[in-house]
Amino acid sequence: DAGVIQSPRHEVTEMGQxxxxxxxxxxxHDYLFWYRQTMMRGLELLIYFNNxxxxxxxxMPEDRFSxxxxxxxxxxxxxxxxxxxxxxxxxCASSSEAALESFGPGTRLTVT
Amino acid sequence: xQSVTQLGSHVSVSEGALVLLRCNYSSSVPPYLFWYxxxxxxxxxxxxxxxxxxTLVKGINGFEAEFKKSETSFHLTKPSAHMSDAAExxxxxxxxxxxxxxxxxxxxxxxxxxxxx
Numbered sequence: 001d002a003g004v005i006q007s008p009r010h011e012v013t014e015m016g017q018x019x020x021x022x023x024x025x026x027x028x029h030d031y032l033f034w035y036r037q038t039m040m041r042g043l044e045l046l047i048y049f050n051n052x053x054x055x056x057x058x059x060m061p062e063d064r065f066s067x068x069x070x071x072x073x074x075x076x077x078x079x080x081x082x083x084x085x086x087x088x089x090x091x092c093a094s095s096s097e098a099a100l101e102s103f104g105p106g107t108r109l110t111v112t
Numbered sequence: 113x114q115s116v117t118q119l120g121s122h123v124s125v126s127e128g129a130l131v132l133l134r135c136n137y138s139s140s141v142p143p144y145l146f147w148y149x150x151x152x153x154x155x156x157x158x159x160x161x162x163x164x165x166x167t168l169v170k171g172i173n174g175f176e177a178e179f180k181k182s183e184t185s186f187h188l189t190k191p192s193a194h195m196s197d198a199a200e201x202x203x204x205x206x207x208x209x210x211x212x213x214x215x216x217x218x219x220x221x222x223x224x225x226x227x228x229x
Binding site for chain 2: 091
């Protein structure tokens, strides 16, 4: 079991640029979650999917953020345009009714 | 809405001493409760979970937690701290399977555990 895979592990970009974070969930898991972790706000759920369908996106900060899950094995979180306040660690996690959430290693995003 | 409060953002203990990290939850329905650990620059790792079976839950690395409904608490303990326990610990709550928010974890703010030699 490879676990949840995220890429890239680190991303440094300039303000205004588009950033795309990628996630491959554990095979067979039908829930996928995107979290953001910052010192100020802790761990926040941004959005989650069930069977590739977005269920709750109330945590997405604003229209600059978007997430997609085109199939059961891939999801993206896009920020366009990026701002310095988006700097954080972004975690992807997956789960199923029978298995609890497994977290990926995270992507550390720095926007300068 | 569910919420979690972790009492104490920093806890410091001596090696060999008891570890007690406090967590209180708020939920309108019977919850699932979790403790996760995060080592520096790493993702979150599940320590243990309460899923409405036994109220005393044993996890990995010698940790355990007791679900007390009357106190709405789920405190994490370990009898004897080890240097390798130094990390940040998160308590989390979610709905039961079939609940409207099943799978959606709400995290506490975290408690940083420091272990002194």
